[in-house]
Every structure is written in structure tokens, then in C-alpha cells.
Amino acid sequence: MDLRYSESEESFRSGLREWLAEVLAKLPPKPSHLDWPGRRAYDTTWQRMLFDAGYAGIDWPVEGGGRGASPVEQLIYLEELERAHAPYVGVNFVGLLHAGPTVIVEGTPEQRARFLPPILRGDEVWCQGFSEPGAGSDLASLRTRAERDGDEYVVTGQKIWTSHAEVADFCELLVRTGPEDSRHRGITWLILPMDRPGIDFRPLRTIAGSTEFGELFLDGVRVPVANRLGDENDGWRVTMTTLSFERGTAFVGEVLQSMELLRGLRAIAQSTGAWDEASVRRRVGHLGAELDALWALARRNVSQAARTGVPGIGGSVYKLALSELRQRIADLGMDLAGSAGLVFGDIPGARNGPVGNLEIVSTWVHSFSRTIAAGTSQIQRNIIAERILGLPKG
Amino acid sequence: MDFELSEDEVALADGMRRLCAGRFPLDRIRAAEGERVVIDPSGWSELADAGVFSLRLAEDAGGLGLGTAAAAVVFEELGRALVPGPILASHLAAGLVEGAADGKVMVGAVHKPRAHGAAPVVIEHLGSLGALVVVGDDALALLDPAALDAVAVDRSLDPLTPLWRVDHLPAGDAVGGPDDAARWRRDASVLGGALLVGLAAATVDLAVAYAKERRQFGKPIGSFQAVKHLCADMLVRSEVARAAVHAAAVTIDQPDVGDALRAAAGAGLLAVEAAMANGKTCIQVHGGMGFTWEVPAHLYLMRARVLADELEGSDTLAELVAERY
Ligand SMILES: Cc1cc2nc3c(=O)[nH]c(=O)nc-3n(C[C@H](O)[C@H](O)[C@H](O)COP(=O)(O)OP(=O)(O)OC[C@H]3O[C@@H](n4cnc5c(N)ncnc54)[C@H](O)[C@@H]3O)c2cc1C
Numbered sequence: 001m002d003l004r005y006s007e008s009e010e011s012f013r014s015g016l017r018e019w020l021a022e023v024l025a026k027l028p029p030k031p032s033h034l035d036w037p038g039r040r041a042y043d044t045t046w047q048r049m050l051f052d053a054g055y056a057g058i059d060w061p062v063e064g065g066g067r068g069a070s071p072v073e074q075l076i077y078l079e080e081l082e083r084a085h086a087p088y089v090g091v092n093f094v095g096l097l098h099a100g101p102t103v104i105v106e107g108t109p110e111q112r113a114r115f116l117p118p119i120l121r122g123d124e125v126w127c128q129g130f131s132e133p134g135a136g137s138d139l140a141s142l143r144t145r146a147e148r149d150g151d152e153y154v155v156t157g158q159k160i161w162t163s164h165a166e167v168a169d170f171c172e173l174l175v176r177t178g179p180e181d182s183r184h185r186g187i188t189w190l191i192l193p194m195d196r197p198g199i200d201f202r203p204l205r206t207i208a209g210s211t212e213f214g215e216l217f218l219d220g221v222r223v224p225v226a227n228r229l230g231d232e233n234d235g236w237r238v239t240m241t242t243l244s245f246e247r248g249t250a251f252v253g254e255v256l257q258s259m260e261l262l263r264g265l266r267a268i269a270q271s272t273g274a275w276d277e278a279s280v281r282r283r284v285g286h287l288g289a290e291l292d293a294l295w296a297l298a299r300r301n302v303s304q305a306a307r308t309g310v311p312g313i314g315g316s317v318y319k320l321a322l323s324e325l326r327q328r329i330a331d332l333g334m335d336l337a338g339s340a341g342l343v344f345g346d347i348p349g350a351r352n353g354p355v356g357n358l359e360i361v362s363t364w365v366h367s368f369s370r371t372i373a374a375g376t377s378q379i380q381r382n383i384i385a386e387r388i389l390g391l392p393k394g
Numbered sequence: 395m396d397f398e399l400s401e402d403e404v405a406l407a408d409g410m411r412r413l414c415a416g417r418f419p420l421d422r423i424r425a426a427e428g429e430r431v432v433i434d435p436s437g438w439s440e441l442a443d444a445g446v447f448s449l450r451l452a453e454d455a456g457g458l459g460l461g462t463a464a465a466a467v468v469f470e471e472l473g474r475a476l477v478p479g480p481i482l483a484s485h486l487a488a489g490l491v492e493g494a495a496d497g498k499v500m501v502g503a504v505h506k507p508r509a510h511g512a513a514p515v516v517i518e519h520l521g522s523l524g525a526l527v528v529v530g531d532d533a534l535a536l537l538d539p540a541a542l543d544a545v546a547v548d549r550s551l552d553p554l555t556p557l558w559r560v561d562h563l564p565a566g567d568a569v570g571g572p573d574d575a576a577r578w579r580r581d582a583s584v585l586g587g588a589l590l591v592g593l594a595a596a597t598v599d600l601a602v603a604y605a606k607e608r609r610q611f612g613k614p615i616g617s618f619q620a621v622k623h624l625c626a627d628m629l630v631r632s633e634v635a636r637a638a639v640h641a642a643a644v645t646i647d648q649p650d651v652g653d654a655l656r657a658a659a660g661a662g663l664l665a666v667e668a669a670m671a672n673g674k675t676c677i678q679v680h681g682g683m684g685f686t687w688e689v690p691a692h693l694y695l696m697r698a699r700v701l702a703d704e705l706e707g708s709d710t711l712a713e714l715v716a717e718r719y
Contacts, residue, residue: 001403001463002396003644003651009395072395266719282709285716289660292715293634296397296641303397317633320626378619384629385622389602394617 003299005076012069013076019053020084027087033210040125040167043090047122056120057100064104064116071306075252075299082256089253091164095119095126097250099172102242105310106189106229115170115191127168129159129192129216130239136161137379139174140184140236144218146175148232152222153177153190159216161373165201166214168194172242173223178233189235189242191227198222208365209344241310246374247319248311252298255322258329259291261363264355265329268336271353283332290325294318313387320380323370330367333360397640399467407467413444414475420690423476427553430521430546433479442497446472446481447488451495457488461647462581466588466639473592473701476693478554480519482586482704483527486578490569491525491536499524502539503578503704506530507563518700520544520558528563529578534570537563552696579706580655583662584646586705587639590665593694593701594632597669597676600691601625604680615679624679628672635661635668659714662705669698 005013027046031038050056051065059074060066067073080086089096100119103111118124135142144157155175165171171192178186192199198221203211230238266284269275297318305311334341337360340350344365346358371377385391399407417440426432441447449465451457465485472481483503484494493499502523507515517526523539542564547557570578602625605616615621642657673695677684684691705711 001399001640001644002648003641004648005395075395263719266716278709278713281716282712284719285659285712285714286663288656288715288719289638289663289712290634292641292657292660293638293664296637297634299395299397299641300637303395306396307398314633317630321630321634378623381623381626382619384626385616389598389625389629391602391605391616391622391625392614394619394622 005072009073009076012073013080016055016077016080017084019055020080020086023049023053024084024086030087036164036167036211040091040164043087043092044122044125046087047089047092047096047120051121056122057096057116060100060104060116060120061112063109064100064112065120066116071249071302075302078253078256082253082260085260088257091125091167092119092122093250094128094163094168094172095124095170098242098245099126099128099170101245101249102172102189102238103229105241106238110226111191111229124169125164125167126170126172127162127165127194129162129165129171129173131161132158133160137376139239140187142174142176142187143180144173144175146177146188146190146223148177148225149222151225153188153225153228155190155192155218155221155223157218159218161204161213162201162216163213165194165216166203170194171216174235174239177235182233184236186233187235187239188232189229189238190223191229192218192221192223193227196221196223207368208362243375244311244313244315247380248301248315249305250374251319251322252302254326255291255294255298258322258326259288259295261333261355261359262287262291262329264353265333265336265360268353268355272336274336280336287325287329287332290321291329294322294325297321313383316375316380316383316388319374320377320384324377326370327367330360330364334364337361397644403464403467406464407471410444410468410471411475413440414471414477418475418477420476423478423554424690424693426478428549430556432519432554432556433477433522438479438500439497441477441479441481442495447485447497448495449485451488455489456495462584462643463640463647465585466643469585469588470592470595470636470639473589473697474596476554476593476596476690476697480523482582482589482701485585486581487525487527490534490574491527493524501525501527503527503529503582504563506535515560515563516547517542517544517558517560518555521546521556526566527569527578528566530575532572532575533568534574534578535566536569537566552693552700554693554697555700576655580658581646583658583705583711584639584642586701587635587642587658587661587665590669590698590701591632591636591639593698594628594635594665594668594672597672597691597694598625598628598632600694601628601672601676601679604683608681608683621679624675628675631664631668631671635664638664653718656715656718659706659711659718663708663711663715666698666702666705666708666711670695670702673698 057066058077059071062068146153146155173190173192177188198219200217203214274280346356445458448457453459480502484501487501488495494501500522506528526537526539528535544558544560550557638661642661645652645654645657676691683689
């Protein structure tokens, strides 16, 4: 076990740190979280800046436009971005953190050349079309149908909870190509261009009042067979790769971001006097210990992925623990906020702490999605019990 | 940066696991339940020969010159196997107390009472000890156990940790200052944490094995989701605590990578919780069997409670992390 970074890793860090200090001052103001085109523009502009400076796709292959560095440098990259309060991946989440990595592992050379560089340049945004109204936790029961017609698939069905689909160019789409009851043996993983005729998107309002996700209706949408990842009916295996990235590495940055948040809450407690209460200090200490532990676990998972190429099943342990911990940190924020927590927004004239009231309240409301999205906590527990501990299917 | 166990660390763990399986199988350990001496001198010297006490001592001082990470890996196995005795204190005393490192002397430890007239002091394994370290806030002192006016406790919570009661604890001879005391507490958190992680992991194995084998309603109880989720949470707790203990150990060896005091306190905190919660859950998964003396589930829980006492209290550990966050 070695937690030291090598000299070349440290020089990567200092170069990145210098660049961030210089460039972050030049960022345009953040758009409102309800302005989706504005958010796309902001997130992709940032991505383009990273790309131009050679900081996009740190651990992606050079042929795909990446830096070709190790997953360890990717960790350093996340640490430095968080430290500098750089923008979050935002609408580039799917492309950068699980669709792209899946294309790297499962794509043909042509697919890698076509789809990877535009993700890194911020030219193309991806969304995820896995869940359906009848297929959430039971993803293998999905029904969106794809019929082969020459060198195209004709896709008809409905997806739901598709995040930021209205600003996406491509969708990682799971379709049924086998018989209706073929479950995981009859699924295919397609790359759906979002500008095709027959696609209709209707936003749904979330409990945060925003429209982060919605329903995606597909009616005879034509997708080239060349856009298939893996073989026909072999999409479940590809999906497992996608989910291992989504659960294993996509949220590594979040533990660092949560540490910043906790430090911010600690500063608030100190400025309001709440810190004088032992119970508050102990809560902060306990949450801090858990975050430190999850950062250790993240580094262990990344070390393993660096050796094997794909994050292991341990990602479920990490995902479950982090999403539940995140809710308890958010609870602490709301407790410190007191009646200001009733206001969904910043309060003019209020003390300008490192964490504003809007962030506290919004973090709390959004925290409820953490134990649902990317597989609910119950599903993670099933996976841990059955696939890691080997308990019998019920 | 590579946070997986190195080949050497894996070999060290395997070696210790083999030693425990051969020399300290559970039935042999259990034969000493309720005794005043729970580990014989030959067992102790085998632990010493395997380097359990001298592992971190410099080579020119007769030790193996290994780091805290290596010790954590070894201690996890000792915890998993439920090996009894004042292992943690004897290891921490190596280099400080003559004879600790080579196993000639068993060394125990006790927290210095914070106030006079407080509850009587309870000392583990006193009858086997050649030396007793009193761990104060800013000093370590050494006492001769034979000179203590101690009363044996009839029955201890952990049947493999015999106890003695002392009404008055003399000051003893100083053997360490504030830095030594701080280092003792920090390392106790990490290596006590490693023992606790071993206990936590052992209870996962025990509960899962039973859940696969015991049948009710015509199927293994492990196919019921309520039981599955208990087991899954056990694994999460032990893996999270394990990562914390390993990171803290590495941070002691490689001080540039983080704040060792904070990491150690956090690791101890999570390891205590994991072992306690897993011990309780392990009993629950066994149903009525779990409440029998025969099934060893309770032994892991009670040992966890003993080790929790060897660390600083959870409140103190949490405040330590909070201060340094
Ligand atoms: C903010 C957000 C963004 C999302 N973005 C996307 C996206 O971009 N693309 C996409 O495809 N999906 C997305 N999802 C969907 C997400 O993956 C699903 O919501 C999730 O998998 C759960 O499915 P469901 O909503 O149908 O709930 P259900 O499966 O109906 O579950 C309801 C409840 O039943 C429990 N349950 C179900 N089955 C079991 C079982 N076998 N054992 C125990 N308990 C069970 C669940 O844990 C849950 O508590 C998003 C979700 C959220 C909240």
C-alpha cells in the first residue's frame, strides 16, 4: 500500500494547479440552474478550455483525444479541480464518466474515433436512456423495441428519468432486440443520435422544482447498426461495464466535493457558535471520518481499476456508503441553517459564509436522489449480498 | 500511488493467517474461556517469533523494521482469529519496555484515571503481565503488576479477557513524555482498529455462512432480503473501516500524504463501530442460535467491546477529527 504520488504525478499536479489559478478567473458567470441551454453552453465551454489545455480525458487513450495518463493522475486532477472550486462536469456527466468510458472498453476503433474526441472537446453531450416506466430497478425487463431493417434499427418505446436529454446530442440507449421475455439475454446497447425524427422529450418537474430529467418517447426512430456497441443481444454485458463506471468511478469527485462542503459547514458552525456544542463537533468529526474513509476506499477502487481496466464490484459498496453519507451531511447543513432552511434560496444580507443558504437547502433536497439514481440503495445491497457475498437469489 | 495490498503485504497476511489457523484454531482458543490465563507462554513466544511485537522495531534494535501498514495487515488477521492476550499493548511497548519485543515479558496497558475517587480501575490480563503501562494524557508510566493490590474479577464480559480490579493505581515510573503518549494513542487507534476490522470481517463470514446453510420456509434464510441487507451492511461497514485503517497506517508510514492524527482517530472510530455493529448483527442473523454460548458470535462482540475500551472513547475520537478537519 502506497499513497505517495510520484515525481511526475506531482509535477502534473503543480502544472494543473498553475493553469487553474490562471484560467478560473476568466470563466463567465454561472447560468441559472433552470436555464438548460445556458448550462450546456457553460459546461461545454469549460470542457473546451480543459481540452485546449490538454486536461480533458486524463486517463482516456490518446487515440480518443485523451491524455493517456493513469487513473492516478485522474485522481490528482479531481483533487485539484475541487481544491480550486472549478466547475463540475455538469451536462458532460454521462459522456465523460460512463458512456465515454464504455465506448473506450467496448467500442470498435471506428466508434472510438467517431465518438470519443467530441465528448472531450465539449462538442457533443450525452444522456442515458436506460430506465423505463416499467423497468427501473428491474432494468432487464425493459421493453423499448428495436427491429432490424437493413443497416438500421427502428426503435419504438419510452424511456424515463432521462437527465438533461433536452440538451443532449447522443443517448446511450438500451433496447430489446430479443423476444419479449428474453430479459438480459435480449438487450442491445445503441448510440442514439438525438436529432433523429420520431423523438419527443417531455420534461418532468423534480422535487427541487427543476426540470433535470424527463420522459423520452421514441416512435420509429432509425439508428444505424454501426451505432451498436457490442453484439446484438449482448447489451447486458456492455451495460454491466457502463454501470461499473457509473457506480465505481463516476462519483469519486463527489467525495472530495463533500469534504469541501463539510469544511464549509464547520466554518458556519464556528461563526454561529454552534461549534461550542459538543454534539455538533462530534457530528462533524464523525462525518469527516466517514468521508476520509470513503476517499481511502475510492483510492483503493481506482488502484484496482488501474490494474484491471474496469472498476470492480466494490463500486457498489462505495456508491451505497457515499450516497447515504451524503444525505447525513446534508442533514447537518439543514440543522445548522435553522429557520433559514425554510427558504429555498440565498438570503440577501445574510452572513456570507463559504456555503450559502441556497447551496445548503438545494444540497439537502437533491440528496434524496442519491439513494435512488444509478441504482437504489436497496438494489446496491442486493448486489453486494448476491454478487459479493454469494447469498442465494430470493 | 497504489492502495492495493503489495505482494509482501499479502504474503504477510497469509503467513499470519496460517499461523493462527495452525496454532490458534478457535476451539483451542475457546478452551481457555473463563480462565485467568488465556494464552500460554509457548503461544506467546510463537507470536513473538512471528514478529507480532517487534515488527515495527528498527532492525538494529532487534526488530523487523517494518511499517505500520505491515503491522495493520498482521493485526487484522490476529483480530479475525480472535487471538487473546495483551497483544496491542505488548506491541506498542516494544522498544519502550525491556522484553516486550521478544515476547519475554507480556505488557498490559491501562488508561490513567482522570479523577480521584472515580470508578475502580479495571486491568486486563493482569495475572500474565510482567509490566503495566499507564497511559496518561501527556505521559507514559510503568508499573510492576506484582506490586499492585489487585482483586481478580469473577467474571468478565469477554470470557477470553480476564480482568482484575484495582482501587488505587500508583503513579509509576515515567517511561515516556507527551510525544510518546500521543504516539501511543495514535498507534493504538490504528492497530486496535486493525484488530477490530479483523473481528468485523470475521463476523461477516460467520453470518453469511449461516445464512447460506440455515433453512426456513423451505429455503436458505440468506435468500430473504431482510437477511441479505443485514449482511450487505455488515460488509459495507467492515470494508469502509478497513480502508480507513489501512489509510491511517500508511499515513503514519508516509507522513507527507496526510494528517496521521486525524486519519488514526477516524480509523479507530469507524473500526469500533463496525466491529460492534457487526457483532450485534451477527447474533441477529443466527436467531436463537446466536444467543447460545456455543455459537461464537458473542465472542466477537465482547472482544470488540474490550478493544473499544483500549482506544479512546468514540466521542473523543470524533472531536479529534473535527478539530483537525
Ligand atoms: C435524479 C435522477 C436522475 C436519473 N437519471 C437517469 C438517467 O439519466 N437515465 C436513466 O436511465 N435513469 C435515470 N434515473 C433513474 C434511476 O436509475 C431509477 O430511478 C432507479 O434505478 C430506480 O428505478 P425506479 O425509479 O423505477 O424505482 P423502482 O424500481 O420502482 O423502485 C421503487 C422502490 O422499490 C425498491 N425496490 C425495487 N425493486 C426492489 C428489489 N428487488 N428489492 C428491494 N427493493 C426494491 C427500490 O429500492 C425503491 O425504493 C434517474 C433517477 C433520478 C432520481
